Amino acid sequence: MSKFTKQEKIQILENLVSIKSVNDNEMEVCKYLQNLLSEHGIKSEIIKISDSRANLVAEIGEGAPVLGISGHMDVVSAGDENKWTYDPFKLTEVDGKLYGRGSADMKSGLAALVLSMIDIHDQGLLTHGKIRLLATAGEEIVGEGAKAFHDKGYMKDVDALVIAEPSQDRIIYAHKGSMDIRVTSHGKASHSSMPQLGFNAISPLVKFVYKADEGFNKFNKNNDLLGNAIMNATIFNGGNQVNSIPEHATSEFNIRTIPEHDNDQFISYFNEILKQVATEETDIEIDTYMSRPPVYTTGQNKLIALAVEMGEKYLNTTLPTEASPGVTDASDLLVDKDENFSFIMYGPGTVSQAHQVDEHVDKEAYLTFVDLFTDFFPAYLNGSK
Numbered sequence: 001m002s003k004f005t006k007q008e009k010i011q012i013l014e015n016l017v018s019i020k021s022v023n024d025n026e027m028e029v030c031k032y033l034q035n036l037l038s039e040h041g042i043k044s045e046i047i048k049i050s051d052s053r054a055n056l057v058a059e060i061g062e063g064a065p066v067l068g069i070s071g072h073m074d075v076v077s078a079g080d081e082n083k084w085t086y087d088p089f090k091l092t093e094v095d096g097k098l099y100g101r102g103s104a105d106m107k108s109g110l111a112a113l114v115l116s117m118i119d120i121h122d123q124g125l126l127t128h129g130k131i132r133l134l135a136t137a138g139e140e141i142v143g144e145g146a147k148a149f150h151d152k153g154y155m156k157d158v159d160a161l162v163i164a165e166p167s168q169d170r171i172i173y174a175h176k177g178s179m180d181i182r183v184t185s186h187g188k189a190s191h192s193s194m195p196q197l198g199f200n201a202i203s204p205l206v207k208f209v210y211k212a213d214e215g216f217n218k219f220n221k222n223n224d225l226l227g228n229a230i231m232n233a234t235i236f237n238g239g240n241q242v243n244s245i246p247e248h249a250t251s252e253f254n255i256r257t258i259p260e261h262d263n264d265q266f267i268s269y270f271n272e273i274l275k276q277v278a279t280e281e282t283d284i285e286i287d288t289y290m291s292r293p294p295v296y297t298t299g300q301n302k303l304i305a306l307a308v309e310m311g312e313k314y315l316n317t318t319l320p321t322e323a324s325p326g327v328t329d330a331s332d333l334l335v336d337k338d339e340n341f342s343f344i345m346y347g348p349g350t351v352s353q354a355h356q357v358d359e360h361v362d363k364e365a366y367l368t369f370v371d372l373f374t375d376f377f378p379a380y381l382n383g384s385k
């Protein structure tokens with residue numbers, strides 16, 4: 001059981017929500033959490049990505065195995081704040097719900113991880129192994145925080161990973177990857193009455209999108225958990241005046257990948273299409289500006305079994321275990337792990353609340369997850385002796 005009072009737990013979430021870490025400014029969250037952890041004698045390290053962006057890492061316990069617990073510190077924009085009933089950056093309680101940007105995705109999950117870590121430390125509940133908190137920057141865009149943790153070796157000795165993204169109603173153990181690719185065609189402007197003096201940037205790009213769509217049917221393998229790969233051209237822009245030959249045109253694609261059709265295959269595919277449409281006059285660039293691989297684990301492990309048991313004990317329900325279409329930091333944290341790795345996404349809130357106007361989390365679910373994690377993490381590690 002957590003030793004924090006309900007008011008303390010809610011105050012800490014309120015403090016986190018009030019930090020506007022909208023796709024930036026995770027440094028302020030790091031400093032807040034570092035201070036909170038140090039009040040309880042837990043050392044942590046801020047790993048700088050830029051002046052305003054950073055990861056935070058903290059550990060309790062000794063030796064192996066190592067349980068990684070992870071949450072992202074950034075949130076998406078509140079959008080049009082006039083559409084919100086309550087100030088998105090002031091946690092507001094109404095009818096048992098806590099409203100605010102990040103209340104579900106995922107400052108409640110992050111707070112529950114940190115509070116449980118403090119409780120486990122203060123009460124001496126961990127007798128075997130180590131818990132490593134990996135708080136990340138930039139999850140909502142390209143995952144630079146998770147990439148930095150992986151590249152600096154923080155995942156090497158990690159034996160199991162819990163990401164506390166909103167999933168109080170299901171336990172996720174596999175998900176698709178995601179990619180954003182921008183294709184830019186450069187031409188030469190001229191008056192549309194004299195097209196021979198220019199080169200139309202739109203024409204080869206139309207061919208590119210058409211051929212990419214046409215050839216996509218070869219990506220027809222099906223993953224037993226994740227289903228099919230998905231590819232869509234979602235943006236197409238070109239030209240700016242009706243009587244001018246367009247100088248630039250761009251199209252963007254979002255792709256959802258599976259292990260059978262992974263991110264590398266799509267990079268090759270786009271380069272292949274480029275060759276097919278290229279002539280002496282074309283000038284086309286491909287920029288893969290976001291690429292996060294799929295995560296495939298079998299879900300056959302003690303971590304997930306114990307997570308289900310904890311759900312029965314604390315949430316009074318038998319949670320389904322599933323694959324999900326959305327990506328998490330596991331994409332970059334688990335690149336070197338295989339399908340037998342123990343990974344779950346499990347935390348307060350529901351994914352349907354993520355990125356919404358009037359985003360909220362059930363107060364009881366948030367409070368319960370602090371107790372659940374405080375029981376779950378040491379039970380997993382102590383039991384692995």
Ligand SMILES: [Zn+2]
Nearest residue numbers: 072105106165
């Ligand atoms: Zn999230």
